[in-house]
Structures are given as C-alpha cells and as structure tokens.
Amino acid sequence: xxxxxxxxxxxxxxxxxxxxxxxxxxxxxxxxxxxxxxxxxxxxxxxxxxxxxxxxxxxxxxxxxxxxxxxxxxxxxxxxxxxxxxxxxxxxxxxxxxxxxxxxxxxxxxxxxxxxxxxxxxxxxxxxxxxxxxxxxxxxxxxxxxxxxxxxxxxxxxxxxxxxxxxxxxxxxxxxxxxxxxxxxxxxxxxxxxxxxxxxxxxxxxxxxxxxxxxxxxxxxxxxxxxxxxxxxxxxxxxxxxx
Amino acid sequence: xxxxxxxxxxxxxxxxxxxxxxxxxxxxxxxxxxxxxxxxxxxxxxxxxxxxxxxxxxxxxxxxxxxxxxxxxxxxxxxxxxxxxxxxxxxxxxxxxxxxxxxxxxxxxxxxxxxxxxxxxxxxxxxxxxxxxxxxxxxxxxxxxxxxxxxxxxxxxxxxxxxxxxxxxxxxxxxxxxxxxxxxxxxxxxxxxxxxxxxxxxxxxxxxxxxxxxxxxxxxx
Numbered sequence: 001x002x003x004x005x006x007x008x009x010x011x012x013x014x015x016x017x018x019x020x021x022x023x024x025x026x027x028x029x030x031x032x033x034x035x036x037x038x039x040x041x042x043x044x045x046x047x048x049x050x051x052x053x054x055x056x057x058x059x060x061x062x063x064x065x066x067x068x069x070x071x072x073x074x075x076x077x078x079x080x081x082x083x084x085x086x087x088x089x090x091x092x093x094x095x096x097x098x099x100x101x102x103x104x105x106x107x108x109x110x111x112x113x114x115x116x117x118x119x120x121x122x123x124x125x126x127x128x129x130x131x132x133x134x135x136x137x138x139x140x141x142x143x144x145x146x147x148x149x150x151x152x153x154x155x156x157x158x159x160x161x162x163x164x165x166x167x168x169x170x171x172x173x174x175x176x177x178x179x180x181x182x183x184x185x186x187x188x189x190x191x192x193x194x195x196x197x198x199x200x201x202x203x204x205x206x207x208x209x210x211x212x213x214x215x216x217x218x219x220x221x222x223x224x225x226x227x228x229x230x231x232x233x234x235x236x237x238x239x240x241x242x243x
Numbered sequence: 244x245x246x247x248x249x250x251x252x253x254x255x256x257x258x259x260x261x262x263x264x265x266x267x268x269x270x271x272x273x274x275x276x277x278x279x280x281x282x283x284x285x286x287x288x289x290x291x292x293x294x295x296x297x298x299x300x301x302x303x304x305x306x307x308x309x310x311x312x313x314x315x316x317x318x319x320x321x322x323x324x325x326x327x328x329x330x331x332x333x334x335x336x337x338x339x340x341x342x343x344x345x346x347x348x349x350x351x352x353x354x355x356x357x358x359x360x361x362x363x364x365x366x367x368x369x370x371x372x373x374x375x376x377x378x379x380x381x382x383x384x385x386x387x388x389x390x391x392x393x394x395x396x397x398x399x400x401x402x403x404x405x406x407x408x409x410x411x412x413x414x415x416x417x418x419x420x421x422x423x424x425x426x427x428x429x430x431x432x433x434x435x436x437x438x439x440x441x442x443x444x445x446x447x448x449x450x451x452x453x454x455x456x457x458x459x460x461x462x463x464x
Contacts, residue, residue, distance in 0.1 A: 079460055131413050134412075135413045135414065138406075138409045138410050138413060141406065141409055142396065142397075142406065142410060145401045145402050145406055146396075146400045146401075147401075151399065151463060154460040154461065154463075155396045155399075155400075155461065158396070158457040158460055158461060159393075159396070159410065161453070161457070162389075162392075162453055163414075165449060165453060166414060166416070166417065169417045169446060169449065170416060170417060172442070173416070173417055173420045173442060176438045176442060
C-alpha cells in the first residue's frame, strides 16, 4: 500500500489490511484441513453423498447473517459518527453477506431435493433468509443507482438498519402464523453421526476465515478506490488551475 | 407538530387541486381487480373468500406504490425538497406529515377498490365494514411509514420509479403477513385474530419509530 493511500485510510482500515495479510496462512491451512476432512468423512447411510452439503450449508448461513449484522452496525456508526471507513465496511459486509447468502440459497435446495424430495419449501428459515437476500440485493441496487456520495451512504445506512430490524420481526411472524419447520432446531452434541463432527467444525472455522478474509479484502479495496478517486479529483483540479 | 400539520395540509390541498395521484391509483387498482377476474381460475365461493384477502392486499400494495412514488416526485419541482429540509424543527415531523397525507389518499383509494372488489367477486364486505376499515388502516399505516421513507430515498436516485418497489416489497412482508391474516379472518370468520392485530400494532410502531428517526438522515439540502 502506498504512503499516499495511507493518508486517506483510517487507522482501523490500515490495521484491518495488516490483519488480512496475517489471515492468509491460517486460511490456507484450515481450507486444506477442511477439504481433507470432508473427502474422508463417512457417507451417510440414508442421505448418501448429498449429506456432505452439511459441511458447507450452515457455515454459509452464519457468514451471511454476520455480513448483514456488520452492515447494520457499521451503517449505524456511520450515521452517528460520520466515519467514512464505517460506510466502506458496510459495503464489504453487504457484498460478502450477499455472496454467502446466494451460495446458501443454492446449496440449500440441492440438499432439500435429495432429502425432502423437493427443491423449495416455505420453511420459516428459508423464507426469512430469502427476504433478507432480497433486502440486501436492494441495498446494493440503492447504492449503485444513487451514485457515490455521502447521500448514498446515508440512504444505505438507514436501509441496512431497517433490514436487520426485520430479522426478529420476520421470525416472530413465522412463529405466530406458520409453525411448520423442516430445519432441525439446533444441532445438539452427538446429533451428528460418527466422524461427521470434525469436518463440520472445520467447515465452520474455514468458512469463517474465508468470510473474514473477504470482508477485510473488500474493505481494503473500497478504501483504495476512494483514495484513487480523491487523487484523480485533485489531479483534475490541479490541471484546471494550470490551464 | 405544526410542521406535520402544515405538510399534511399542503399535500392534501395540492392533491385536491390536481387529483392526479388519487385518480391514477384508483384506476390502477380497478384494473388489477379486472385482471384478477381474468387471471384466476373459476373456484368455489369459499375458495374465493379464502383468497380474497391476499388478492385485495396485492391490489392495495401495487396501487399504493404509484401514489408513494409521486409523493416526493412532486417536491423535486423547483427544488422544493431542498427547501423542505430547511424547515425548522426535526425532520421526522416532515416525514409524519407526508406519511399521514399518503395514508389519507391511499385510504380513500382502498375504500373504493375494496367496494369494487366486493362487487366483482360477490363478497359481502359490508357486514364487517367497520373492523375491516380498522385492519386496513393499521396495515396501510405500516405501508405508508415504510413507503414514505423509501420514497424519499428512491426519488433522489436514477430509475426512481423502478427502485421504490424493489426497496419496499421485501420490507413489507411483516405488514402484509398481519394485514392479510386479519383481513382473511374477518372475511371468513367475521372477526380478526388477536395475534394478527398485535403484529400490525408492533410493526406499525417499529416502522413509525425507525422511519421518524431515519428521515433525519434522508432529507438534505
């Protein structure tokens, strides 16, 4: 990173960029261990090979929700303190959250087809997740249609907070009106078959590292993009003065 | 509070003079009713009664979308929106005036569309007219709170008419869940369930507070 760039990035962003480089090694180690353990995990007697989606689907869900929570919290701090680095973190949280959410919405139906016999059901968690996916896609559209300004950042922050407020409300609604759920409530200790616990745990750890790495990377890229556009604006202004 | 009343009065007078928003919403909702008639399979009377609430709210939400889009588009002329931001006091009161004006205008359209719906599908809404009006009011209040906030955002973007429904519809799920359940209970059983009304009250409260506070950051000079 150039010294010129570091002049416009916040101390937190610079620390995040350093943290990302430290994350590279554990990320690669955990990904290798994860791949090895998934390949060697026993094949489920009832569901067959498709059960291995278990090692990727729930960790994707955690990543998606975490991304959206980061968006809302960073958006709130941006509104409160007008810290531009928090707006850039909100962008990173949304984009990585939407990627994780999309992958979850792809892996879920594949698994559902193999076990429940149909691609989609209006299961409570599915419905809430689908709505969240739409909300944060709308968030991204809002940003892209509003241009790049502080106004865009404010709009997006408010919308990101509305999105997170809807999560408990939507769960409450489904609790009231539709109690049917095909998802297991919580994974209890010992509820996974022999040899399945370790790949599941490694899946959670590896995908958490992937999530953290991508958020930090996206945050850094957004910071550098801001610096580059500021530099460009300064250069144009200087040229105009010379002319 | 006086800001709210001034904005409410201004919006109602403007609409009274032009009447364009109400007429557009009304025609649109009537067209939706006619389209439902052609699009739906011939069903039994009880089947229609079961589904009427959902269909009615689809017509309401689509029609409201048109009205909400225009709510702030009017303020773009002569840059009135920037001048609104200069009004003294908290900007939340401006939001409240706009939301209440939307509530009244959309409410009028909903009453007329509900009547047309009852006639077209032979559903006796008159016997539950009063509680139904209450349920529609609660549902429309939540719709107007979220819709007014998002309309103020989308009007300042490119493709503003396109963006509003994309922002609004996913956020309307709680409102629609409560409103459709309560309306269906009223049409089928004659009384609305406590859970549905409770949900509508909660979501109205949440959207009112979030939109009131959020509007401070949405309106700028």
